[in-house]
Amino acid sequence: MGALAPASPGRDGITIEGVGLASIQGDIRFVEAARLMGAQITGEANRLHIRRGRWPLQAIELDCNHIPDAAMTLAVMALYADGTTTLRNIASWRVKETDRIVAMATECRKLGATVEEGADFIRITPPATPAHWRAASIHTYDDHRVAMCFSLAAFNPASLPVRIEDPKCVAKTFPDYFEALFDVCQADAARIPVICIDGPTASGKGTLAAEVAQRLGYHLLDSGALYRLVGLAAGKAGLSTAEDDLRQPDQAQRLGTLAAGLQVRFDGPRIWLDSVEVSDALRSEVAGMAASRVSAVPEVRAALLTLQHGFRRLPGLVADGRDMGTVIFPDAPLKVYLTASAEQRAQRRYKQLISKGIAANIDSLLADLEKRDHRDSSRAHAPLKPAEDALQLDNSGLDVEQSVQQVLNWWQGKTVFSGN
Numbered sequence: 001m002g003a004l005a006p007a008s009p010g011r012d013g014i015t016i017e018g019v020g021l022a023s024i025q026g027d028i029r030f031v032e033a034a035r036l037m038g039a040q041i042t043g044e045a046n047r048l049h050i051r052r053g054r055w056p057l058q059a060i061e062l063d064c065n066h067i068p069d070a071a072m073t074l075a076v077m078a079l080y081a082d083g084t085t086t087l088r089n090i091a092s093w094r095v096k097e098t099d100r101i102v103a104m105a106t107e108c109r110k111l112g113a114t115v116e117e118g119a120d121f122i123r124i125t126p127p128a129t130p131a132h133w134r135a136a137s138i139h140t141y142d143d144h145r146v147a148m149c150f151s152l153a154a155f156n157p158a159s160l161p162v163r164i165e166d167p168k169c170v171a172k173t174f175p176d177y178f179e180a181l182f183d184v185c186q187a188d189a190a191r192i193p194v195i196c197i198d199g200p201t202a203s204g205k206g207t208l209a210a211e212v213a214q215r216l217g218y219h220l221l222d223s224g225a226l227y228r229l230v231g232l233a234a235g236k237a238g239l240s241t242a243e244d245d246l247r248q249p250d251q252a253q254r255l256g257t258l259a260a261g262l263q264v265r266f267d268g269p270r271i272w273l274d275s276v277e278v279s280d281a282l283r284s285e286v287a288g289m290a291a292s293r294v295s296a297v298p299e300v301r302a303a304l305l306t307l308q309h310g311f312r313r314l315p316g317l318v319a320d321g322r323d324m325g326t327v328i329f330p331d332a333p334l335k336v337y338l339t340a341s342a343e344q345r346a347q348r349r350y351k352q353l354i355s356k357g358i359a360a361n362i363d364s365l366l367a368d369l370e371k372r373d374h375r376d377s378s379r380a381h382a383p384l385k386p387a388e389d390a391l392q393l394d395n396s397g398l399d400v401e402q403s404v405q406q407v408l409n410w411w412q413g414k415t416v417f418s419g420n
């Protein structure tokens with residue numbers, strides 16, 4: 001990666017700790033091969049610094065007997081070279097996790113390369129121009145090295161998306177590989193995919209969003225939790241959230257300042273406010289009603305904007321709320337507007353609360369829910385409504401899994417990959 005990524009302000013290459021020029025591991029000789037291709041590598045006993053040097057990379061012809069596994073990475077680097085690269089003496093690739101010669105050839109071709117393969121060699125000619133690159137979904141053959149080395153295809157000059165199927169197969173040797181990669185990568189936020197799931201209360205947004213995020217390995221933004229947190233923080237600070245009070249400009253201003261300074265921490269489903277865990281307190285109907293009131297205050301909405309944008313991180317985000325698709329991420333490639341009848345939603349909320357040991361009454365839940373729907377839809381700022389390009393999903397007759405599958409199918413249809 002250090003050899004491929006161009007320098008950017010304040011960042012030139014990467015440093016790898018824990019392996020260096022004094023390493024006795026055989027794979028350290030990969031450094032020589034990468035240098036032959038143009039990477040600038042310097043280092044110390046236990047550390048390496050890698051920078052982009054020659055660009056495009058130098059095509060090479062190499063006997064890889066001494067670095068059979070690491071040489072797979074050279075095959076992907078060859079996609080960025082200025083000619084044809086031949087890797088020889090790699091017959092052992094055929095008898096690893098999969099037939100790696102076939103795997104590397106097949107997947108490189110999907111990306112637009114011309115590949116010749118033989119019993120013990122692979123010859124790769126990169127796409128002739130950026131326009132010859134293809135977006136591809138890379139099959140990983142349950143092979144950790146295939147998954148890891150093809151992640152480098154994401155630096156392609158056409159900025160085309162690359163999907164790595166079954167990325168968790170890296171668990172065999174480097175379970176946090178993709179987290180580590182995303183930590184050192186900078187991506188244009190506008191190119192990071194977002195799936196928005198908006199809709200009224202108890203339609204199942206949170207459940208659906210969490211499940212879709214989990215299946216895709218994406219981050220999750222429960223935007224409602226932020227408004228709930230503001231309601232809770234207001235209570236703790238002695239600020240009223242009564243509707244009449246919130247209409248007073250100075251009260252709205254105070255609430256906006258409070259929202260801008262929220263000290264929150266998210267860890268999966270657990271949430272802390274000022275170092276105190278508030279996960280359960282946030283889910284109460286009282287907190288939901290307070291959230292609905294404070295969320296009508298423009299100063300609060302404005303204060304939470306940057307915080308919400310900050311959730312858009314690699315490899316992608318699933319965001320649930322009321323205005324994810326209309327206001328916060330209007331450029332999201334997939335927007336879902338989730339609905340179900342008010343009776344169904346009240347039933348679901350009732351069961352959900354009872355199962356958590358929280359007392360509930362179905363009639364008052366239905367009344368609260370209708371009141372909240374009305375307030376959320378009729379407010380002047382970011383009202384609850386489907387984005388013009390949202391796909392509507394009424395899940396009254398669907399179970400959770402069916403709803404998840406529907407959204408994943410829509411998502412699948414959004415990116416067209418070659419060779420699949």
Ligand SMILES: Nc1ncnc2c1ncn2[C@@H]1O[C@H](COP(=O)(O)OP(=O)(O)O)[C@@H](O)[C@H]1O
Pocket residue numbers: 199200201202203204205206207208348349351352395398399400403
């Ligand atoms: N499609 C569905 N069918 C049945 N129950 C569902 C469905 N989706 C969600 N639920 C249940 O409804 C309850 C409310 O869902 P939740 O995700 O909290 O809604 P929201 O985030 O829209 O308020 C949860 O107990 C959830 O398991």
Ligand SMILES: Nc1ccn([C@@H]2O[C@H](COP(=O)(O)OP(=O)(O)O)[C@@H](O)[C@H]2O)c(=O)n1
Pocket residue numbers: 200201202203206223224225227228288291292293295296320321322323324372376
């Ligand atoms: N993006 C969002 C999310 C929530 N909200 C408000 O915050 C309240 C609580 O949101 P939530 O998503 O946690 O509520 P439920 O749908 O889970 O009941 C909603 O009733 C909305 O008024 C909002 O205005 N904008």
